[in-house]
Amino acid sequence: MKRNHPFRLSDLAINVVNSDLEDENEKYDLLVYPIGYERRSRYVAERTVGRWQKALGYVFPDGHVLSFEQNLRVSKDWGVSEIHGVDKLELLESIVRALDCKDYSSKRILVDISSFNRRLIASLSEILLTEPIFDGCDVTFAYSLAKFREPPKRAAPFMDFAPIVGLEGWTAHPERPTVLVVGVGYAEDEAIGAVEYLDPSVTFGFLPTGVDFRFRLEVERNNLALLALINRRNVVDYKIMFPYQTFWELLTLVQHLSATTRVVLVPMGPKIFCSLCILVKMIVGDEIALWRASGHELSSVSDVEADGAMCGYTVWKQNRADSSRPGI
Amino acid sequence: MYEEDSIFDTFNARHLTAQQIAETFVPPVGIFSELMSVGNHLLTGPRGSGKTTLLRMLTVPALLSWQHIEAEQFLNRIDFVGVFVPADRNWHGQLKSLSKYELDQISARTLGEAAFTTHILKGLVRAFQDINEAVIGQHPYSIHKQLVKLDQNNERDLVREVAKGWRLDVAIPTFAGLQSALSLRLIDIGLLRRSLMKMQNVDIRAERNDYLYLDHRECVRFAVELCNSMARLPSRRFCLMFDELEIAPSSIQQALLADLRGGAEESICIYKLALAPFNKHFYKEFNEVQPTARNDYVHIDLTYARKELGYDFSTQLIRSLLHRNGLQNDDARTLLGPSGFDFWDSDATVSPYANGGNVTRSLRSLHGKDHSFREYLDANHLTIEGIGDQRQESERAQYIRKVRSIAMVRDYFIRAPRELREHEAVRDSQTLSAEPLTSRSRKSYFPFTGFPSMLALAEGNPRWLLGLFRPLIRELAVIRQASAKGRVDRATQAREIQEAIKAFRSLLRTIPYKNDERGERGLLKFLDTIGTFFYNGSVMGPFKAQPPLSFTVDANVDEEVIVAVGRALNVGALVYVPDHESDKMLANIRGKRFRLCYLLSAYYKLPIILNTAVSLGVILDRSGKGQGGGKHEAQPSLPLE
Numbered sequence A: 001m002k003r004n005h006p007f008r009l010s011d012l013a014i015n016v017v018n019s020d021l022e023d024e025n026e027k028y029d030l031l032v033y034p035i036g037y038e039r040r041s042r043y044v045a046e047r048t049v050g051r052w053q054k055a056l057g058y059v060f061p062d063g064h065v066l067s068f069e070q071n072l073r074v075s076k077d078w079g080v081s082e083i084h085g086v087d088k089l090e091l092l093e094s095i096v097r098a099l100d101c102k103d104y105s106s107k108r109i110l111v112d113i114s115s116f117n118r119r120l121i122a123s124l125s126e127i128l129l130t131e132p133i134f135d136g137c138d139v140t141f142a143y144s145l146a147k148f149r150e151p152p153k154r155a156a157p158f159m160d161f162a163p164i165v166g167l168e169g170w171t172a173h174p175e176r177p178t179v180l181v182v183g184v185g186y187a188e189d190e191a192i193g194a195v196e197y198l199d200p201s202v203t204f205g206f207l208p209t210g211v212d213f214r215f216r217l218e219v220e221r222n223n224l225a226l227l228a229l230i231n232r233r234n235v236v237d238y239k240i241m242f243p244y245q246t247f248w249e250l251l252t253l254v255q256h257l258s259a260t261t262r263v264v265l266v267p268m269g270p271k272i273f274c275s276l277c278i279l280v281k282m283i284v285g286d287e288i289a290l291w292r293a294s295g296h297e298l299s300s301v302s303d304v305e306a307d308g309a310m311c312g313y314t315v316w317k318q319n320r321a322d323s324s325r326p327g328i
Numbered sequence B: 001m002y003e004e005d006s007i008f009d010t011f012n013a014r015h016l017t018a019q020q021i022a023e024t025f026v027p028p029v030g031i032f033s034e035l036m037s038v039g040n041h042l043l044t045g046p047r048g049s050g051k052t053t054l055l056r057m058l059t060v061p062a063l064l065s066w067q068h069i070e071a072e073q074f075l076n077r078i079d080f081v082g083v084f085v086p087a088d089r090n091w092h093g094q095l096k097s098l099s100k101y102e103l104d105q106i107s108a109r110t111l112g113e114a115a116f117t118t119h120i121l122k123g124l125v126r127a128f129q130d131i132n133e134a135v136i137g138q139h140p141y142s143i144h145k146q147l148v149k150l151d152q153n154n155e156r157d158l159v160r161e162v163a164k165g166w167r168l169d170v171a172i173p174t175f176a177g178l179q180s181a182l183s184l185r186l187i188d189i190g191l192l193r194r195s196l197m198k199m200q201n202v203d204i205r206a207e208r209n210d211y212l213y214l215d216h217r218e219c220v221r222f223a224v225e226l227c228n229s230m231a232r233l234p235s236r237r238f239c240l241m242f243d244e245l246e247i248a249p250s251s252i253q254q255a256l257l258a259d260l261r262g263g264a265e266e267s268i269c270i271y272k273l274a275l276a277p278f279n280k281h282f283y284k285e286f287n288e289v290q291p292t293a294r295n296d297y298v299h300i301d302l303t304y305a306r307k308e309l310g311y312d313f314s315t316q317l318i319r320s321l322l323h324r325n326g327l328q329n330d331d332a333r334t335l336l337g338p339s340g341f342d343f344w345d346s347d348a349t350v351s352p353y354a355n356g357g358n359v360t361r362s363l364r365s366l367h368g369k370d371h372s373f374r375e376y377l378d379a380n381h382l383t384i385e386g387i388g389d390q391r392q393e394s395e396r397a398q399y400i401r402k403v404r405s406i407a408m409v410r411d412y413f414i415r416a417p418r419e420l421r422e423h424e425a426v427r428d429s430q431t432l433s434a435e436p437l438t439s440r441s442r443k444s445y446f447p448f449t450g451f452p453s454m455l456a457l458a459e460g461n462p463r464w465l466l467g468l469f470r471p472l473i474r475e476l477a478v479i480r481q482a483s484a485k486g487r488v489d490r491a492t493q494a495r496e497i498q499e500a501i502k503a504f505r506s507l508l509r510t511i512p513y514k515n516d517e518r519g520e521r522g523l524l525k526f527l528d529t530i531g532t533f534f535y536n537g538s539v540m541g542p543f544k545a546q547p548p549l550s551f552t553v554d555a556n557v558d559e560e561v562i563v564a565v566g567r568a569l570n571v572g573a574l575v576y577v578p579d580h581e582s583d584k585m586l587a588n589i590r591g592k593r594f595r596l597c598y599l600l601s602a603y604y605k606l607p608i609i610l611n612t613a614v615s616l617g618v619i620l621d622r623s624g625k626g627q628g629g630g631k632h633e634a635q636p637s638l639p640l641e
Helices: A039-047 A068-078 A090-100 A118-130 A192-196 A213-221 A224-229 A243-257 A271-284 B016-026 B033-037 B052-059 B060-066 B072-076 B089-100 B105-133 B150-163 B177-195 B207-213 B216-231 B250-261 B280-289 B308-324 B334-337 B358-369 B371-379 B386-387 B390-413 B442-448 B455-456 B460-483 B490-509 B524-542 B559-571 B599-601 B616-624
Strands: A007-009 A012-019 A029-036 A052-059 A081-085 A108-112 A139-148 A160-163 A178-183 A202-209 A237-241 A262-267 A287-293 A306-317 B041-044 B081-085 B237-240 B270-274 B298-301 B549-551 B574-576 B591-598 B612-613
Touching: A007 A287, A012 A243, A012 A271, A012 B041, A029 A039, A029 B358, A039 A068, A039 A139, A039 A306, A039 B216, A052 A068, A052 A090, A081 A090, A081 A306, A081 B559, A090 A118, A108 A118, A118 A287, A139 A271, A139 B016, A139 B386, A160 B089, A160 B386, A178 A192, A178 A271, A178 B150, A178 B216, A178 B616, A192 A224, A192 A243, A192 A262, A192 A287, A192 B089, A192 B490, A202 A213, A202 A224, A202 A243, A202 B150, A202 B442, A213 A224, A237 A243, A237 A287, A243 A262, A243 A271, A243 A306, A243 B237, A243 B250, A262 A271, A262 B089, A271 A287, A271 B334, A271 B358, A287 B089, A287 B298, B016 B052, B033 B041, B033 B052, B033 B072, B033 B298, B041 B052, B041 B207, B041 B216, B052 B270, B060 B072, B060 B105, B060 B371, B081 B559, B089 B105, B105 B177, B105 B207, B105 B216, B150 B177, B150 B216, B216 B237, B216 B250, B216 B270, B237 B574, B250 B280, B280 B559, B308 B334, B308 B455, B308 B460, B334 B455, B334 B460, B358 B386, B390 B442, B390 B524, B442 B455, B442 B490, B455 B460, B455 B490, B460 B490, B490 B524, B524 B549, B524 B559, B524 B574, B524 B591, B524 B616, B549 B616, B612 B616
Parallel strands: A029 A052, A029 A108, A052 A081, A108 A139, A178 A202, A178 A262, A202 A237, A262 A287, B041 B270, B041 B298, B081 B237, B237 B270, B549 B612
Antiparallel strands: A007 A012, A012 A306, A139 A306, A160 A287, B549 B591, B574 B591
16 A cells, blocks of 8 residues: 555644555455445445454434345344444444454554445544544545435525534634635535535535546536636536545645635535545644535435445554654 | 625625725715714624625725725724724634533633634734734825824833733734734633533633633723823724624623613724624624614614615616726616616606607506406506606506506516407406416516616625626626627626526525425525515416515514524515614514515516515415415416426
């Protein structure tokens, strides 16, 4: 694995690299994945079965519909340990218990974020990237792309648009203008709601391209109002399959902007972008805020299937006791 | 109130430099002059109405950079130093998040107040810096008397004393050093917050944290008095200008409102407070403290319930845009050409009421196809033949002027069946075919093009004016390269209206509103219900001289509806129509009258007039029962797109 470009994350040096999830030689000590209502939620687990030693399945307290029962059955067949609570301490304890070893450094942990909600992605990232017990671990965030389906007819209004708890940031410069960096999804006019609410001085839009070009067409078609509103030079195209490159683009932009403004990240669209936003927020620090919109109810859920393509990135963390590893 | 090189790239004035704001600032008629006077002001307006720009224009660097033709007279009147205190929802999210953790409520409130107090003090130090950095020209404006610079020694002494009072450690005794120390204090407050979040054993009441309990008013007065004393200007006033005040912690809101009660006469601190048109939490505080309009403060509303009041400012802003684009000989009229609704155009070659005039043409056409309109004329002893007759001036004044806008819109959007001969009016209004609201051709917006109708659509809102007019001005610049005459055609104007509506509706769609009883979601649906009701009453049903085009909020509507109306007001989708000038401060929505903004009126194919009001309860009840208010309710009127 190529290791370069270290960053400081609190007092820790890290590297970020693209992951090849198809590589049969890549083995993991632990898989953390959601047991949800989408068929997609077990896809990464299925594709990597035999390459992870243990698995921890997060069972959502509600949404036991569509493919949930089947996902749960399969997880039981695999002997997956279940987590039910959303409390960070519970999550941490469950992961520590599942790994069950004396030395956690050098462990390799795979987290499938495809069907997790944004709050849980944030909690898991914070635990795995900042808890000292996992210093020295490699954490791979994996994402399986969805099969194309028509976007919902109308974007649900934001019932709750607020900072993700723990990632709201804290500024020493409230007088500086707010700049919005929004990850654009394919639901109609969803991103423009963030613009309306936050009323930023400048908006940057990150537009995804996956393997199925129909998604991209829908992204553009359903965000015409947003695209008319923001300057074309503030639109950044990113490829879902190359999170490392997206990470760099996002980090460079945010670091540049945060010198003179207060940046708000609003990751709509693919969860891999949300995961990258969380990582960037952790690296850049308290001047950055991360918000999420929630307007969806269980009545509007659908059984999303995986397309077959997977992508991911690995955060490689230096063990605090070990200063000999390269890239530090 | 400002122009941008790139139309939609920038949404607000917060990030612009003072010089950039001053370069493009157009003072709204009467408003800027009032705001400059020594006194407390409450400034209200929806998004984009220019509150931030107005406040920032009162800061020293902006005033000194202002080159407007009227700048001199303003600069000679100003008698205070502006202190700008910005706020936004991003920061509000951070302050509010304190209460989401398992902190005790007193700690959460203390940290929030301390952060905001520090922010106010940063604004004040910025104003001290503004004075010391002011580049004063040769003209002896009265504002210059306020700008006595402190030499290095005085600055050092002032900073040391202020730092002592504010419990700050200042490494370098300069204003910049003081700013830096205040930023560090915000970082300290952030650290305390983090420690408390992690449930570490932190006692925020420890002696080293006594800065958390500083009172912003005492701190400001202490520093202002010291600064004034060193400048030998003991009565110099500092004006604290709070943008988006509803975002401030409620204890600070209360303190500021209480300060308003003292009036501004003797105080060295005066206030200009900018707010959204409605915020129920703020107005609860407001009602409790009860400052008195005129005695304690002057209220300035940046909305124009009656459209004509906004025309002067809109015309000036458009002229400024035209000039900046090298179109010195043009104005809003030459840009847009006449509107079908321009009944007062003294330059018109044909009177709208003369034979061949636009009003007469429409009325005749409507008479030819709409029996209910004929009945109206008959009932009022009017004849269609007499409409173009100058001798019937008095009748026109009484009847025709009252109905002309309704009749013209109705004529435009309804069709008689093709098999009927010309001039054979349809007896049964149900056989008339009104253009359904679902039809959204660009032509639907033609009636709303031209001067001054397009100005009415922008509501005097600078952001909307820029959005609508910048593309048209670019188009005119191209036309002028070929010809000194000509204007932007109606199709292009209609296209811009269509685009503006599309963008605005997209924004409205994402604003939540949920009425459990009806299961509706989204503010847009709420507004669509109102718009459809008005359309059915004015266009689809039988002719009425004064169908309702505004509504009054009933005393007994549920809280969800109040929230929806409040949100629609704050985003500019609804406009408050006060009955009396003194009633402009909207402290309670119930019992008050509102209209749709005219941009949405164009979408719902409604005339852009106020007309009569109907109860909101009636609108919601009828739509709940599937009734539209006219005989045509059988026709589908929703969904609108």
